[in-house]
Every structure is written in structure tokens, then in C-alpha cells.
Amino acid sequence: MSGAPWWRPLGPRAPWVAAVLMCAVLISAALFIRNTALESSALVTRGMANVIMVAGFEAFRDTEGLPDPSALNAFLAAHREGGLRYVAVVDDDQVLASAGEVKLGRLLLHEGSPLVVEGARARLVSRLRRPRPAFGPLTQEEVRAMSAQGDSLEPRKHLRIVYEFEPLTALALESRSQRLLGVAVASCVGILVLAFAFSRSLAQREALSEELERGRRLAALGTMSAVLAHELRNPLASLKGHAQLLAERVERDAVLAPKADRVVSEAVRLEQLMNDLLGFVASGELRRVEADPNDVLRAAVESTGAARVEARYLPDRTPWPLDAGRLQQALENVLRNAVQASPEGQRVEATVERQDSSLVFTVKDHGPGIAAGEEERIFEPFITGRMRGVGLGLAITRRIVELHGGTVSARSHAGGGAEFRLTVPARGA
Template sequence: MNTTRNQLSFAVAIALVASAATFVFDISTPRGIAAAMPYVVVMALGAWLPKPRWVVAMALVLGALTAGAYLLKPSGPHEQFGILNRILTLCGIAVTAGGVVWKLRLESRVAMERARQGELLNLGVAIVALDMAGRVSLVNRAGCELLGLPESEILGQDWVDRFVPEAERVRVHEALAQVRTSGRTLIETTINPILAKSGVREVAWYNLPRLDEEGRVIGTISSGSDVSEQARAEKALKRTYKDLADINYALDQSAIVAVTDAAGTITYVNDRFCEISKFSREELLGRNHRVINSGTHSRQFFEEMWRTIAAGKVWRGEVRNRAKDGSHYWVDTTIIPFVDDHGRPFKYLAIRSDITARKAAEQKVAEQAALARLGEMAAVVAHEVKNPLAGIGGALQIIGSRMPAGSEDRLIVNDMLDRIKTLDLMVRDLLVFARPRPLRRVSVEISQLLRDTASLLTRNPEYTQVEVHIDAAEGGADVDAEQLRGVLLNLLLNAAQAMNAKGRIEVQALLRDSRWIISISDQGPGVSPEAREKLFQPFFTTKHRGTGLGLAIAKRVIEGHGGRIELQWPAGGGTRAVVTIPASGE
């Protein structure tokens, strides 16, 4: 600022002195004398002025002095030459002033360009300019710092051969050639590695064509930022994503996974969940887990589970679920709550493993242990109870036959015979369960077998008010007719007793995919959730009188046929027994 002011003061002083001296010299000469040309020389002093407007002002002043001095001068010889001299002088002043103004503007533009270049070179990003041959013609301080080399070791170097890894050279050559030949900016930022002194660095480059004054491409200029840390972080993030994807894949392959929101609505299920539940993903999303509730567990069981996970704690347990086709499966379940900053769960992740086979094996072991105990007991019962019972029963029949018909004593004897008969049936059940006989398969018509079995129930005087409705498809099966009839009769008896020997039993038999599906439904009150898990266990019964072996025997017989038996409890009430057996004996 002070330099400009001093330069202006000095130039004005010189111009004033020169102008005054020239004017005095000019006014003292007669017209026609060529004394005006020094004004042009004085105008040349305008080159010292810092701004074009001062040059224009000086030109106007000198022009006025040139014209005014001529008018004030006395007449002289060759006056016509004086007029021509003045015209030439004014033109000289104008041309000189124009040249000085052009010079000043050019200097200003050069200064601005240098300032812009200085700013460019001092930017925090690396700047590298290449000529048409790809050699470095300019590099700023940030570029030197990025490469770790002084400017002298960078300028003149072939950029691609010296600073680009070999694997990337062809691609970088093509990109720079595209900028040079098309003259267009590469809009997309490209990330290319460079060979710096400290090693390979990842740099994000933005490439531009470099033009001369006539707009011709003379090379390229590129700005770059070191993104090595960002690139490493992105690679680490990608590795993390890959690891998570691998973990997720492994989890999907080995576990049954579901995610719900805080309200328990299913938002994600994996393929294994769909496979074991037999529901499609579309049928599960947006619903809750009640869709697979088997009814096995009590309400208190699930309330305790929800209390645990709602408190942000992990819950573990074994759950029996119901698939879409009605079959049941067991899962070992772990539910992990995801909590927000306030400790409130906002979603739940459930990881399950299929333990159906393990539960079946455990049940099988328990049954085998019970069978072992029963085998020992059966031997004792056969020798110590069954034969004496037969003797007692025969003796009572003889005594009863000698009593008058209708006498009170005879009624007591008959009641005793009924009790002995019941005890004999219990002993028979024990022997059947403890010593099962091999299957003797024959081909039977399923619909006829059902009708014959139903007639055994309806002919019993105790069940005259029970109606059995049968809807059975035509077709046969290779089964042990006697044992299967015993199973079906046991299920019909259970249904009739559940309705207190009064009501309607629905029997349906369908042949689907070479398997018979036989269902027996009653209109009774159903079974409590606590008892449902134990119904197939030996010696467990919900009846006032009974051995608790009927369903256990039925399960073993059906499984011996290669089928399965299960109990269901429809939402409308009652109990449904479903028996599935193959149509062939394979």
C-alpha cells in the first residue's frame, strides 16, 4: 500500500515538472516550430503510474497543454507545419497513453495470474501439471510433501513411469490421454495409487486439460488429495461387512433366525425358519410368533419370557412349535434384546436350533427305561396277579349263579366281577405295553376299518348317545389290522369319555401323497396346557380310572407302522387326534 502511494507521488511529481518545462519551452517558441513532440515523451512517464485512470487523466492534461500552447503562441513562418505537428503530437499522446494503459492492464492480469498460481501452489491439495509428453512441469508444495521428494527431483520426470505403480500405468495413461485429446474435464474423481517415498499412497485425483492463450491443450493439470487412511478405513469396513456377511451366512446355515420389533412383530426370518415352520417368508413377515404356537406351553411360560427380554436380559429355553402342516418341532431358543441408549429394547433377535430329534431320543430313552421296568413288573403280574384273578373271577361267577336273580347279594357279586374285569384289562394293557408283538401286516380297506371300529363303540351300552360321523376316502393300506383297530378304538373311547358319553365325534380319513391322514375330533373341553406334554408318557392319565397306557401304546403302534400320532386343540375347543401312516408297508 505504501509502495503504491510512493510510486504515485513520484510519478506525478516527475510528470508535473516535465509537463511544466515542456509547456514553458513550447509557449516560448513561435508557431510552426516543432516544439510539441516533447509532450509525447512526457506521456511516456505515465508508465510509472499504477492505475489506468491516472494515465488517462495525464493524457487529457497533456492534450490540453498541446492545444492551448499552440493557441497562445505568436504567429510564425511555416505555420501550417505547426498545425500538422500538433495533430501528430495529440495522436502520439493518445497512442502512448493507450500503450501504457494496455501495459498496466497486462501487468495487472499477469499479477492476478501469478497470485492465482501462488494460491494454487499453496493449496492443501497436491497440484501436478504435466506436459503433452506426460512429464511433470509444475508441482506445488503439497505435491512435494505427498511424494516426499523435493521439487527438483520431481520436475521433468515422467509421471506415470516414475510415480504410478506398474499395475495401474495402462489405466492412468489412458485417462490422461483422454483428457489431452478430448480437452474435456474428467468429471468423476478417480482414486489412483502413487509411489511416494514413504510407500504406496491412495490419492483421489481430479484431472483438467491445461490450455494456452489460444485455447490449445498443452498438457494436463491435476489436483489430488491423500485418501490413504480413508481407503484403509473403507477396506477395513468392507472386510468387516464381509466378515459379518460370512457370520450371517454361517448363522443362516446352522441356526433358525428371526428378528422382531419391540411389539413382537416379525421383521426378518431366514430360510431355515421357513423350512422348519413350512411357512413362506411372506406369510410370516408382519405377524407375531403366535402363528407357530403349538399350545403346548402355558400362558405363564410366555409371560415369564416377555418379562425377561423386556427387561433387556437374554432369555433361553426350549419351545415346542407347530408348523403350517400341523406337525410339531422343538427348538432350543435364545432371545437377545437390542436396547437403545435408555436401555429399552427396540428389537429382538431369536436364534434357535432344531432339537426335535434330541427330544424324541430323550423320550425314547425314557420310554425304554419305562419298558424295562414294565418288563420286570409284567413277569410278576403274569404269575402273581393274572392267574389268581382268573381263579377269583371264576369262583365268583359260580357263587353268583347260585344266588337268586335280583337279590342284593348277587348285585354285589356282579359288581365285584366288573371290578375284576377292569383289573384284568389293566393287567392286559401292562402286558401288551411291556411285551409288544411284531406287526402282522395285511391289506385292509381304511374306510371299512373305521366303520367296524366305530360300531364297537356305538354298540357299547355306555355310549348310546355318542354319534360317530365318518368321512373317509376310498383306498387301502398294509397295516396290522388288529393293532391299528385297537389304536383307533382307544382314540374313539377317549373322545367319547371327554364328552361324558354324549355328543358327536368327527372322523376324517384322507389319502395324500401315499400317506393316510386320519383325524378324530371331539366336542369335549380339551386338555390343560400343563398336561399336554405328558399325554403320551406311560402311566400318565387325566381320567379318574385308567392305566395311562392307552396313548403310549397307540404311539408305539403308529410309529411301528412308520407313521406318527399327535394331538391338537383347535381354537373352537375340543381335542383332535391325528394319525398319519404310509399306505404301503415299506
């Protein structure tokens, strides 16, 4: 197995995968902490309610009758730091005595639960009990006497005491958990931004690596082409010349004439292939002049075969900075492939139009189209689906258009067949 990292096959998507996993873990942890804090907050609120209720019981257990406002104010002052904000004695819905500022609505007095929490306030309702005798248990005679007077040791049915308090510790827990969740969300946003930056960087790095690899291949082809030009051009020219002379000598020989013509045609094909290879790897600086795109397309159509191509041109003459000869060669390569791919009786469609600040040449054929996933690969050198040829035509086309600062794309169109778009911007566009 190779030593490449596990994330290498993901390419530019690797930072996004890592970022999503980190954000999922971070948000899950923050939500877990927040839920735990809310549960703890509820427990703390109930604990504070119990403390206040016990304190109230201790404060008012020896009070005869209704506690006066001064006793309520003293109790409120003693427990204000603990969060107590309001205390009142009520009989059903009527407030008999109170101290502090009330915030919650009076309907909460009728809730079934003795403790109600709403927002930053909590309300606790408990019964107010009368004091028991100071010394020892009551005798039966004392109980009968108190009963005859209408007194009772049981809690009074209608008299209740209401405590309204702020659960400060619980509110602090909720606030901190909320801030923690906010920090987690902000951190996730930062992580996603970094993932975007890293993915862009990786994509650019891969594109640069591909471009460098392509440059190395072109350099190797250039070296090979120089060797071919030096070693094969002269022998090939000699072979072609002698083959042509031999063909002329045996022109009337029914047996030898076809063989000689075959030698000549193969020599011409080899010469054309070598010229294509040399043209592909040549540095090829452009010689731009103001040329009419209609003339360029028209020359390419006539060179390919006007009978097989239906061309549509710009309505007016539009001078454009082009290397007309090189661009014509690019169009011829595409048109020649389109004609070969289209069945007999189907004409290839070629158009030139202006879109914003660019020229767009479009060539459509009616052949089998382009296999899915091959839209970019067909422009690589030595990639061909035909028996004859070395697959340099489209590679040369791309190189010429890129030298013009443009792009070439290919796809299968809805009508069946392939569609090539050659986009050539104006100089500096």
C-alpha cells in the same frame, strides 16, 4: 445347585444365542474399525493436500508471470509417485496452463472449500502468489513506485493453481477397512451356518436321549409286566371265577347280590387293566395284510357304540397293508375317550381319508378339549384325567400307529373339543 452348564436350559437354541452374540461383537468391531479408517482417510487426504500445496508454493514462488507448461510438467513428474495427477493455472473459469489428466468436473472450481474429494480423486485450489523482492524489505519509495506501475505484493485475485491428486494412502485405508467388513460379514455367515448345524445336532441328540429314556421306561414296564403276569394272573382268575360262582349263588339275595356283582366287576376291571398293560409293553410285531380301512373304522365304531359316533368312510374300497386288529384297537381307544369326553346328545365325528400316500383317521369330540402344552404329554403312559383307568389307552394307540410307521397328533379344534389324527403311511412310504 446342579453343575449343569448355564446354557443347558436353552437347549438347541444355545448355539443360535452364542452365534448372534458373536456376530454382533464381530460386526460392531468391524464397523468401528471402518469408521476409524474413514476418519483417518480424511486426515490423510488433508495432509497430502497440505504437502502438495506447500510443494507448489515452493516450486512456483520465484516464477515471474505465468508458469510455463514445462515447469508444470516437471512439477507433475516430481510428485507423481505421491499421487499428483493434474496441475493447472486458471484465471476464473479459464485454464491458462496445465499438465496431466483431469478427472473431476470444472464446477468443483467454484466450491467454497479449497479441498474437494470425489471418489478416488481430490482437488485442491490455492492462489498463485507473485514473488517478493530478493533482498531486504521495500522502502516507501519502492512501494510507491510499484504502486504507480500497478504492481502489488498481495495475492492476485483471479489467478489460481489447481492440484488434482489421488490420496493413495487414504484409498488403501478405505480398501482395507472395506475388506475387513466383508470378512466380518462372511465370518458371521459361517458362524450362523455352524450354529444351524450345532442346533440340529443338539435337537437330534435331545430327541435320541428322549427316545432312549422312553425305551428304558418301556423295558422297566416290560419287566414289571412279566412279574404281574406270573404272579397275579392265576390268583386273579381264581378270584374272578369264585366271585362269579358266589354271584350266582346269591343272585336272589337282595343284600348280597349287589356286593357279589361288585366283586365280579372289579375283578373284570383288574383283568382288563392287566391286559392293557401287557398289550402296551408287548413287542407287538405287526401282521400286515391287505385290509379295507373302511372295515377297520366301521368295526371300531360298532365296538364303541354306533349311536354315539358319526362316521364318514372312503368312497371306494381301498386295500391297505394293515394289522387290522391292532389298528382297530388303537381307534377304539381314541373313540372311547372321545365318547366319554363329549356331553350327552353330542355325537363324535370319525372320518377316514386318503392324503397322498397315507391314510388319515380323524376323531373329533365336543368335550372340554386339550389344555395348552398337554398335546404331547397325554400320550405318555399313566397320564389320565379320569378317576378310573391307568392312562394307557392313548399310549397304546401311539405305539400301534408308530409300529405302522405313522404318527399320532392331538389338538383342540375351533369348534370346541379335541381332535386326534392318526396318520398311517403305506408300507415303505
